[in-house]
Amino acid sequence: MPKIAADGQHLTVLNLFSTDAPEKQEKLLAAMREIVDSAAYEGWISSTVHSGQDRPGTANLIQWRSTEDLEKRYAGEEFKHRTLPLFGEITTSIRLLQNEIAFTQQKPELGGVTEVSPTRDDYTVIELFGVEEKDQEDLVDALGESRTWLLDVPGYRTHTVLRGLRARGIEGRFVVVYSQWDGKEAYDTFRDQPEDGRTADRRKTEDRVSALRTWQEENTYQVVHTRTAGE
Template sequence: MPLIKAHDGYLTVFNMFETDSEEHQQRLLEEMQKIIDTGNFTGWVSSTLHGGQDKLGTANYIQWRSLHDLENRYAGQKYKNETVPLFKEISTSVNLLKTEVVFSQHHPDLDKIEISPERDDWTVIIIMDVEPENQQELVDLLGRPDDWLVTVPGYRSHSICRGTDGTFIILYAQWANKEAYDAFHHMPESERPADVQEIRAAVDRLVTARRANTYRVVHSRAAKN
């Protein structure tokens, strides 16, 4: 199954869809799974499909060996003439976000960060927009070891992915369940360590917009070595 590791050399793509009904979300998942199961693209490493929980939508976490391989995939006529029109019909927005994993941390009980439908992770994906001149500062703030977070009940892992165009970062996190994540997310600032409060305040000053959803992994496939 796919693994997340900082500086793994892959182009990590988040293919994010929003939709307006449970029927359309299920259709998106079915059509994407077909593509994942039949795809044999040069340079493709893995695809892991997520179904939205708090909001309707899907997320596909895709690893590619290079930008060139990705561009070749989306230049294909079948993709342009069949796949794109279909997804436009059943989704309300589509975002293809190209990133590189620049930081990852996991709980000591885990020996790696695995993303798989065989796991029961409550997955959180947060997209944070930032001005290009501030992106590295945001990465430096969030991409550092957090010893306190490891002590929070239900925490499993988190990774920071830097947008290759300089305008955003993505936080990809795994929690044991919804209740554990909600307790952490809604924790009063006064109950967090002072240094964590300072980092969060600095992040808030840099981030210009946030988009977030929670997910369950529903399907995954990796290329054969």
């Protein structure tokens, strides 16, 4: 199964598709499964498909050997004349995000490894933050190293901070947080905790993030399909 690590060995691509109806989400998932199961692109390592939970949409977490390999895929006739038009018919937005993994953290019992797989029961949250170029590194730190207090939060499993490099569908710089939780109840309890019940460390970090971000959005997901090169 794919593993997320801040080792600098891969280009990590996160493709986010939103739509406006559950039946369109099912069409998206079927199309993505077909593409993933037939993938044989040079430099492609793995793809993991996520199904939107709070709002209709999908996410595909993809590992590539390099930016050059990914750009060859984007330049191909299949991608330009079949894949993009197909997704364009059933989505309300398409965001193709190229990233490098800047930080990972896991509960100690996970042995320092973040795995993504449909065989796991992770409740996955993907948060997207806009940021000014001059503030991107500060935001990466605020969302990563400065949130070790998450280890004490009930239901928390892992979180990964991705430094945005370039994108289609987004203007300007961005940072992504990919986190895993025991379930919806655990995450909702954390997210909706009253201000006066939050620790001082949490409030300090959240104030810092609020000052640095220019916009923010999120959705929750369940991993439904994965495949790696050679399977």
